[in-house]
Amino acid sequence: MSMTRPPIQKTLNKETYYSIESDRYYQSTTFFKNFEKCETATVAQLNDIYKPDINQKALLVGNYLHSYFESHTAHENFIKQHESDMFTKRGTLLKDYQIADSMIATLADDPMFNNLYQGKKEAIVKGQIEGVNWKGKIDCLNLDRKIFLDLKTTREIDRKYWNEEKHMWQSFMDEYNYPLQMYVYQQLIYQQYGVMCTPYIIAVSKQEIPAKAVISIPKKRLAEAQEEIETLQPRFEKVKSGFEVPIRCGKCAYCRKTATLGEITSMENLIS
Template structure:
C-alpha cells in the first residue's frame, strides 16, 4: 500500500490555505482548562466529547434527534448507550484513518486492538470481518482519479452559526485552493434502494442517511471559517466482496432541502435539549421499545402503518 503513503506525503504539501485551523487546534491543546462553555475550544482531543456535543450542534446529533428525540436526549445525557454492532463503525474509521495519515492510522490500530486477531496464523492481522475495509482501501488507492481528487487537509475542524445556533463539523478532506471538500462513505451497495415511507418512494443511500444535510452544514461552516464556498463531493465505496466506488455530487435542490429542514426543525430540537419541552418518542427504536407501556388496543391493519 505504498501509493497511499505517497499520497499522504503529497497531501501535507497541498491546500495551504487551511492552516488557520491547525493553528487554532495547537492553541487549544495548550490550554486544558474547561471551567465553562465560554472557555471551551474545539480540538482533536475533545471534538467527540459530550461537553462539545452539548455546546455545538453537529450533523450527527441533529440527525439523531430527527430520528428519535427521546433516544437522542437520553444518549446525550449519558443515560442510555445504544447497543449495536461496532463492526461497521470501526471498519469505516479504519478506512478514514488510513487516508488521513500514516500516524493517524497507527494511532487508530493502537487504540482499537479488538479489530486484530490475537491468536492463530492471522495473529496481529485484521480479523476476518474487517478484511473488507482493506479491500475498500485498495479499491480507492489504486484509482488514479481518487488519488488526484483526494488532495488537501484532512480532518479539518470547522465551526460557525446556523440560524442562531452554534455548529461544528469535521471535514475528511478540504481543498480550499481548488474549492471543494470530500466526505468518505462506506455503504453496503452503491445502487441499493431504500424505501422512504414518509415520501412513499425509493431513494439512494445518500438520501436515506440524510448525507445531504451533513454536506450543506459543512459547506456553510467552511464558508464561515475560511470565506470560501466549496463544492461538496462524497467518495463512496461499497462493502462488497469486490468493492464498487463512485464520486457523488449533491444537487442544489437537495442542499436547499437540507437547509429548510434545519431551519424548520432546529428551534424545536434546541428546546428539547435545554429541557424546555418534552422529547417526542418515535415508538420504533430500541430505546422507545424498552420504555414502552401498553396503553391501547390497535386494529390489525395498523401494525404496518
C-alpha cells in the same frame, strides 16, 4: 426566552470533539438526524443516561479505512489500539478488515482519487446556523480548489432503499441524508475560512470486489437541506434546552426499553 446560544467559544479539538459536553454545546448532523428519528432517545443520550447500540464492528472498519487516508501515523495508531478486534487468535486478519483493505486498495490505486483527495485531513470546523452553534469534521478540505470531500462506505453504491413516507425508492445518499451533512459542512467552512466550497462524496462499497464513485450533490438538494434545518431546528433547540417536552417515536430501542403498558390495542391496529 431566546433560544440563540452564546457566541462560539468552547474549545473544539481532536480530544474534545466527540465528548458529551461538546455534543451538548454544539449541534451536529449526527444529533440533528437523531432528533429527527426520536427526540426522547436523543435527549436521553445527551443527558448521558442512554447509549444507543451501535454496530461497533462496522464503526471500527469505517474508522480503519478513514485512518489510512488521514495519515500513516493515524493508521498505525488505529491498528495498535484495535489489534485485538482485528485479528483472529491465529493472527489472521478478520474478513471484514480484509474487505476494508480491498476498499482501501481500490481507492489508493485510483488516479482520480489520488488527484482529488488532497488537502487538510480531519479538519474541524465550527460556526452558527440560524443562531445555533454547529460543529463538523471534514475528511478532506482543500481551500485552494474550493472543494471538500467526505469518504462514505456503503453496502452497495447502487442499492435501493424504500422510503415509506414518500412511497418511493431512494439511494444510500438519501437514506442517510448526506445532503444535509454536506450543506452544514459547506456553511461552517465558509464561516470559518470565507471560502464557499463544493462538496463531493467519495463512496466505496463493502463488497469483496468494491465499487467506487465520486458523487456530486445538486444545489437544489443543498437548498432542501437548508430548509429542513430552518424548519426543524427551532423545535429541536427548545427540546434540547428543556423548554419543550421531547416526543417519543415509540419504535426505537430506547422507546421500547422505557415503554409501559397503557391502552389496549385492537389487533386491527397492529400494523399501519
